[in-house]
Amino acid sequence: MPPPSELELSRRAWRRHRARRSTLVALVSTLVFALVAYLVVTHAPGWPRVRATFFSPSVAAESLPDIAAGLWLNLQVLVVGGLLVLVVGLLVAVVRTVRGPAFTPLRIVATAYVDLFRGIPLIIVLYLVGFGLPALRLEGVPTSPFVLGTVAIVLTYSAYVAEVFRAGIESVHPSQRAAARSLGLTHRQSMRIVVLPQALRTVTPALLNDFVALQKDVGLISVLGAVDAVRSAQIAVGQTFNFTPYVVAGLLFVLLAVPCARVADAVSARARRRQQSGGLL
Amino acid sequence: MNGPVLDLRGVVKVFGTNRVLRGVDLAIGEHRVVALIGGSGSGKSTLLRCASLLETVDDGQVLLDGEDITDPRVDADRVRQRMGVVFQAYNLFPHLSVLDNVTLAPTVVHGRSRADAREEAHALLDRIGLADKAGEFPDRLSGGQQQRVAIVRALAVRPRVLLLDEITSALDPELVGEVLGVVREVAAQGMTILMATHEMGFARQVADVVAFLHDGVVLESGPPDQVLGDPVQPRTRQFLARVIDAGRL
Ligand SMILES: Nc1ncnc2c1ncn2[C@@H]1O[C@H](COP(=O)(O)OP(=O)(O)OP(=O)(O)O)[C@@H](O)[C@H]1O
Ligand SMILES: [Mg+2]
Numbered sequence: 001m002p003p004p005s006e007l008e009l010s011r012r013a014w015r016r017h018r019a020r021r022s023t024l025v026a027l028v029s030t031l032v033f034a035l036v037a038y039l040v041v042t043h044a045p046g047w048p049r050v051r052a053t054f055f056s057p058s059v060a061a062e063s064l065p066d067i068a069a070g071l072w073l074n075l076q077v078l079v080v081g082g083l084l085v086l087v088v089g090l091l092v093a094v095v096r097t098v099r100g101p102a103f104t105p106l107r108i109v110a111t112a113y114v115d116l117f118r119g120i121p122l123i124i125v126l127y128l129v130g131f132g133l134p135a136l137r138l139e140g141v142p143t144s145p146f147v148l149g150t151v152a153i154v155l156t157y158s159a160y161v162a163e164v165f166r167a168g169i170e171s172v173h174p175s176q177r178a179a180a181r182s183l184g185l186t187h188r189q190s191m192r193i194v195v196l197p198q199a200l201r202t203v204t205p206a207l208l209n210d211f212v213a214l215q216k217d218v219g220l221i222s223v224l225g226a227v228d229a230v231r232s233a234q235i236a237v238g239q240t241f242n243f244t245p246y247v248v249a250g251l252l253f254v255l256l257a258v259p260c261a262r263v264a265d266a267v268s269a270r271a272r273r274r275q276q277s278g279g280l281l
Numbered sequence: 282m283n284g285p286v287l288d289l290r291g292v293v294k295v296f297g298t299n300r301v302l303r304g305v306d307l308a309i310g311e312h313r314v315v316a317l318i319g320g321s322g323s324g325k326s327t328l329l330r331c332a333s334l335l336e337t338v339d340d341g342q343v344l345l346d347g348e349d350i351t352d353p354r355v356d357a358d359r360v361r362q363r364m365g366v367v368f369q370a371y372n373l374f375p376h377l378s379v380l381d382n383v384t385l386a387p388t389v390v391h392g393r394s395r396a397d398a399r400e401e402a403h404a405l406l407d408r409i410g411l412a413d414k415a416g417e418f419p420d421r422l423s424g425g426q427q428q429r430v431a432i433v434r435a436l437a438v439r440p441r442v443l444l445l446d447e448i449t450s451a452l453d454p455e456l457v458g459e460v461l462g463v464v465r466e467v468a469a470q471g472m473t474i475l476m477a478t479h480e481m482g483f484a485r486q487v488a489d490v491v492a493f494l495h496d497g498v499v500l501e502s503g504p505p506d507q508v509l510g511d512p513v514q515p516r517t518r519q520f521l522a523r524v525i526d527a528g529r530l
Contacts, residue, residue: 001300005291008340015353 052242059244063236067249070232071256077150077218077228082211084154089161094191096162097169110162117159122217126152130224149221157214164206168199201271208264215257219249229253284347285310286473287332287442291341294327301327303497304341309442309475309490314468316484316505317477319494320520325477328494329446332475333366346441362390365435365443369451371427373419379406379430380415386438398437405433409463425456429463436467443467445476461487481524485509493517 004012041047095103095110117125129152134143142148172195180190222231229249236245285308294302301324309315317325330336332343334350334357343351350360373382383402387393406412409429411422419427428448435443445464449457461483468474468487478484484491485505492502493514501514512518 001295004340007342008293011351011353018353 054243054247056242056244059236059240059242060248063233063240063245063248066232066236067229067245067252070227070229071249071252073146073226073228074218074221074253075256077146077153077221078215081150081153081157081218082214084150085157085161085214086207088154088158090165092158092162093165093169096166097191099187114159114162117156118163120156122153122156123220123223125156126220126223128152129155145221145224145226149218149224149226153214153217153221157210157217161207161210164203164210165199167206168203169195171202172198205264205268205271208260208267212257212260212264215260216253219253285344286313286346287475288344288347289328289332289341290344292328292331292338292343293340294324294331294336295339300497302331305494305497305499307475307492307499307502309473311473312471313490314474314476314488315490315492316488317475317492317494318479318481318484318520319477320523323494324497325494326446329366329444329475329477333364333444334360362386362438363441365438365440367428367431367435367443367445367448369447371419371424371431371451373427373431373434375419377418378415379411379417379419379422382419382430383434383437386434391438402433402437405436406430408466409433423456424452425459428452428456428460432460432463432467436472442473442475445474445478447477447479450479479524481509481521493520495520 044050092110092114095106096114098107126149130145130148133141133148133151169191176194176198177190180194181187185193219228219230222228222234225231227235229252233245233249237243287309289305289307292302292305293300305324305328307315307317307328317328319325327336331338334343338351341351342349345360345363348355348360350357373379374385377385380399380402383405384395384398387398387401388395403412403415406415409432411426411429411433414422414426414430419430422430428451432443432445432448448464449460452460457480461480464474464476464483465487476488488505490502491505491508492499493508493512493516494500495516501508501512501517508517509521512521
């Protein structure tokens with residue numbers, strides 16, 4: 001490959017210069033903003049009290065191990081729950097798009113389920129499942145708050161995710177289905193091989209967004225008595241009469257969410273780029 | 282201005298390891314129609330995308346009215362306001378009526394008054410025989426009608442140069458004629474046009490210059506009768522022979 005011309009080299013140098021300058025501007029404005037925020041907060045009249053009760057380093061260090069151990073439980077709920085939500089959500093979405101009178105009852109059940117669980121606040125589902133199910137004293141119904149909490153979360157989130165999937169399925173242009181059917185594929189085959197892969201692509205950013213929401217909602221299983229990060233923080237607060245453990249737990253959840261949010265951004269950016277190249281001209 | 286309206290000088294475009302354009306030189310003089318021909322994948326679309334700044338060139342220059350528009354200091358949005366581009370797939374905005382598609386850029390980008398833009402849009406639509414479709418939405422039009430509207434939309438901003446990329450290749454043969462007719466009329470009125478095309482017969486009738494793109498460079502260019510009728514380069518001859526075989530000349 002021949003070396004670039006002087007002109008091209010100067011263009012690249014200029015672009016680099018611009019990139020450096022915008023990085024610098026971003027850095028400086030961020031620092032200025034942080035400094036102003038810091039000064040405003042630390043000069044507030046109540047700041048010494050707030051610092052002692054919310055930002056005590058010694059309490060933070062003391063409570064961190066228990067809270068981190070509790071976070072492990074949240075992580076387990078997140079992974080197991082997240083996977084189940086994907087499966088159940090997809091199933092419900094597909095059921096809602098199946099045509100044909102034989103499937104009408106199924107469709108009605110799926111629609112009712114989505115309407116119901118999108119409407120009820122998660123915390124109420126948690127109470128109903130967490131305390132209502134065991135109260136039935138049925139044989140084989142689990143009593144562990146971990147399992148019950150996961151079930152409640154899956155019930156609620158699957159309803160949301162089913163709607164995301166359904167929107168994705170419906171966004172695939174009808175001509176794609178027509179093309180698949182004209183090749184002799186059955187409804188199920190065209191769904192699985194042609195429609196769903198394209199639908200998945202479009203809804204991935206929305207799914208990742210729901211995943212980030214799920215990430216913090218797993219902290220709600222603490223209301224069932226599961227000793228997760230939030231519950232551990234609560235216990236520590238009770239022992240020390242200091243609110244720092246809540247701040248610690250909050251920070252841990254943020255640390256968990258940040259990588260996910262960045263992955264979500266990267267995935268949407270890639271999807272955008274792929275759509276941009278090709279087909280424009 | 283006496284220099285060319287659009288002047289490509291040594292344009293290079295690389296995708297990964299694929300050097301699609303290796304130094305393309307091509308000048309389009311005022312009121313001239315240049316037809317860009319070449320095999321599939323020879324880089325015609327890439328060249329037009331570089332000229333309209335939809336791609337960043339990897340070397341070389343594109344001059345519009347003598348101004349180097351590949352200079353990263355120029356505002357690409359302002360440059361594109363002086364160009365009209367028509368895509369193969371029409372790309373009309375489906376949520377806007379035909380009239381709104383045409384008046385969008387004149388009003389929003391060029392700040393012309395709505396009444397003024399509408400008047401001109403109606404006049405343009407009238408010229409292409411679609412005056413009665415002004416209120417329709419694009420999906421109620423045939424492919425040929427949509428493409429004619431797309432041309433009018435590009436013209437409505439009174440561009441210095443019109444870039445057309447195989448604007449008839451997605452159309453039924455019977456619809457090709459009506460679209461080419463519009464291009465012919467626009468050319469006759471003095472518009473400067475660079476068009477990638479597979480329609481050799483049309484290139485022969487309308488173009489002032491035919492340029493054959495091969496292996497990343499303009500291998501041969503000149504008057505249509507010479508390039509299409511009696512090409513100098515053996516490669517051009519081969520390409521034309523294949524086109525004739527396919528029944529397109
Ligand atoms: N965004 C891109 N990324 C990578 N490669 C690309 C991209 N766009 C085009 N190419 C490659 O560049 C080459 C030229 O493509 P281009 O679309 O310009 O050809 P063309 O002459 O317009 O062909 P056709 O007559 O079929 O429209 C092809 O090999 C293509 O694979
Ligand atoms: Mg092309």
